[in-house]
Amino acid sequence: MSETASRPTLEAVAARAGVSRATVSRVVNGGEGVREPLVERVRRAVEELGYVPNQAARSLVTRRHDAVAVVIAEPETRVFADPFFALQLRGISKELTAHDSQLVLLLTEGRDDHVRVGRYLSGGHVDGALVFSLHLDDPLPGLIHGAGVPTVFGGRPGWGEGTRDIVYVDSDNRGGARDAVRHLVGLGRTRIGHITGPLDQTSAVDRLEGFRDVMVGGDPRLIVESDFTPAGGERAVRELLERCPDLDAVFAANDLSASGALRALRERGRRVPDDVAVIGFDDMLPVAEQTDPPLTTVRQDIEEMGRLMARLLLGGREPRGTGPEREAGNAPSGVVLPTTLVRRASA
Amino acid sequence: MSETASRPTLEAVAARAGVSRATVSRVVNGGEGVREPLVERVRRAVEELGYVPNQAARSLVTRRHDAVAVVIAEPETRVFADPFFALQLRGISKELTAHDSQLVLLLTEGRDDHVRVGRYLSGGHVDGALVFSLHLDDPLPGLIHGAGVPTVFGGRPGWGEGTRDIVYVDSDNRGGARDAVRHLVGLGRTRIGHITGPLDQTSAVDRLEGFRDVMVGGDPRLIVESDFTPAGGERAVRELLERCPDLDAVFAANDLSASGALRALRERGRRVPDDVAVIGFDDMLPVAEQTDPPLTTVRQDIEEMGRLMARLLLGGREPRGTGPEREAGNAPSGVVLPTTLVRRASA
DNA sequence: GCCACGTTTGAGAGCGCTCCCTGGCGCCCG
């Protein structure tokens, strides 16, 4: 039952059920075109022997692996320490499970790893790849895109804008930012500052664009470039207050920097939201709910992004072997998920 | 180069290099016992053709997979939203990479998944498993332990205490807790409260034990069971202050609950650390450094735990194929990593 | 009652690789 007793093979099951290997194979893979009594007999034999198909042998002939690589490029540790990827992984995992696929996690550390990952992906060990790349100058996505592996990107890649065959899933960063800023405007605020994220990330750029969409002709000095960290948020607010002492609202590009902003505002004696209204982005719960006051922010459904990425990669493939392998690429080249404004106390 | 052009096989490389398949195989797998000029020729052919071994074919005969499953049981979403697993995964990933192994991530959602994971693991798709189980009543670890797959647990499992063949890696929760409480005592504090974690987790239990080790004969009413969350920490502090208004220190079982404690103390007009000193556990940076005041806490090297788990699982196996497959199990049944007290402003 | 056709089942090849074993060759020693 346990130990080194080598696992039963198809052959063994066939012998036990008194049929041929081919028949067992058919039953194991869906049982189409096998008469009921035989199906039953085979099923029982499988059960009794505790047969589990040898995936290696199967892959060898089918050239399918029922496995998908998830590549997370991680130039900074910070990125990895937030719940973002965790949630996305969850979504991915759920969807892959539904498709009987495994999740092979590839974390890259520095440039050398690109080679390793590239080799792995083009080595045909997986059916596809889900790639997260946050930085515009990251060579990895390009590499992968050239590796000839079906790929879906998480977040809008910074290059190949109009390229038809790049598939990605992103949230509506720009639209979400617009909603946030419009909300501030609706509150009667006029001197609205924006704390950006690192502008080598498309999400930060898109949020900035959304801000600009609403504040057309606004004072460019009300935009301070920052880095998605609480400390950066603090610095940015100090800068903003210096440039514009009667600032009455802040839109921070993420919750972390918003939390820093909150702290700096309190320290400077500004009441939130009375004097200055604050809105963040992400709705990262441990942060957004715990700030003082709780943060109004833009929520994105991160887990759903993950699910969608997996679904897109697996294409029209139904939960196991049915249907066409892949709808010939008329997939949308970019899918953008909606965001919603979550009102709490800060604005 | 790209596209569907089927990848080159050993055969192709052999033809190109003018040698036999066997020779190419030898070269690819270390090149022992092949004369230099041939090695060179084969290497070049591999390079030119962009040959990558077919892992499925290889596994089929070697019965090795160069892959390790990482199983994360996740009854609560909260658990996953903290950076803990992320860091551990990093450590694991690094070590596996060094051993040319892949990381197959298995996230479980609810009971049904146990079956799936069990089948997968006993299906012989991976060389071993790294399992994280946080709760005492989780049936998963038991299941896996019975599946006949080499396994290393992350964190002390709640059962099979003395069992010789259970291998796990944990931090020194008890010792770390002792250090923290001793530090408070050294500060002259005498009315020290403890906010525990969920006591169905061994880490929480061990930290409580450490607290008790130092506070022998202490008032049991100074121990409040909580849940590792900020909100729980707040509640616990209110409870503690009610029971003991002149409380002068709090040891919280993790940083998150410590942050809640900090807030509740401020709200109740207690100054930290003047009136009440506070120590957390984990040194979860985004939290510990950002609290007001910054949190004194117990650091554990989470990434190293991950590395160690992987190293233990892979046994004495050197970076690829050399050495014995596995030192016959005289491995230590539990490895406990040291913790260090990180002094910041809160105590 | 017989033949043509559709449906099930079985036989066999082969996926790409490793590894055992044999054959060939150079070299050392007698």
Next chain:
DNA sequence: CGGGCGCCAGGGAGCGCTCTCAAACGTGGC
């Protein structure tokens, strides 16, 4: 200078599975 030994390369089997193809088995219609 010849025999034996050791080292290196190649041949070939076979890992467990899928999938094509052909055989066997009905079944219905004429």
